Amino acid sequence: MKLFRKVYRVLLLSIQPQIHTILYDPVWTLFPGSQGGAEVLLSIGFILLTLILLRINRKTAWPVTIAYIFIVLYFTLLVRSAGAERITMTTPFQTIRNAIGWSDGWFTVVDRSNLYALIANVLLFIPFGYLLPTLVKFARRWFIILPMGLLGSLVIELAQLITKRGCFDVDDLIANTLGALAGYLIYKLFLSRG
Numbered sequence: 001m002k003l004f005r006k007v008y009r010v011l012l013l014s015i016q017p018q019i020h021t022i023l024y025d026p027v028w029t030l031f032p033g034s035q036g037g038a039e040v041l042l043s044i045g046f047i048l049l050t051l052i053l054l055r056i057n058r059k060t061a062w063p064v065t066i067a068y069i070f071i072v073l074y075f076t077l078l079v080r081s082a083g084a085e086r087i088t089m090t091t092p093f094q095t096i097r098n099a100i101g102w103s104d105g106w107f108t109v110v111d112r113s114n115l116y117a118l119i120a121n122v123l124l125f126i127p128f129g130y131l132l133p134t135l136v137k138f139a140r141r142w143f144i145i146l147p148m149g150l151l152g153s154l155v156i157e158l159a160q161l162i163t164k165r166g167c168f169d170v171d172d173l174i175a176n177t178l179g180a181l182a183g184y185l186i187y188k189l190f191l192s193r194g
Helices: 002-028 035-056 058-078 094-099 112-124 126-135 142-163 170-191
Strands: 100-103 106-109
Touching (some): 035 058, 094 170, 112 126, 112 170, 126 142
Antiparallel strands (some): 100 106
16 A cells, blocks of 8 residues: 555656646636636547547547546546645535526626536536446446436545545536536437447
């Protein structure tokens, strides 16, 4: 276990600055001062790239899935530093209310960073929704993707809570699960063969 921790720390410390530079610098100019905006743009790019790869050749599903798992771990745990305390947000739709308001019959953006976080959480699990049924035959039904998306999101939220690298947010569970369902819809429309 100690060897694993040493290897993990060496790898993390050596590649994290390069990954951060590769991922953020090209899009930072589009969303200056907004990490959430960069994550949204990167997520959309990853989704489009993986869908093209999967349409061309289904054999790319495993390498794409490995890259997806690494990206999810990077954005949800590795890039974050540990906080001083464990934070939980258990009020459903609070992040949504903080991001979007209603004024004079129109939706308004209340807090752009919360809106970016909400969109990023939906986008984060879209690949889950089309990669899982591409790889595993039993997961080709929406009623399998729904609990699997919720379970995957719950694992991430609990890991963030335990490691203090983020907070446990019920709205993240909702957004991630919706993203998995959206990904499944993409699978049914563009990737399923039959």
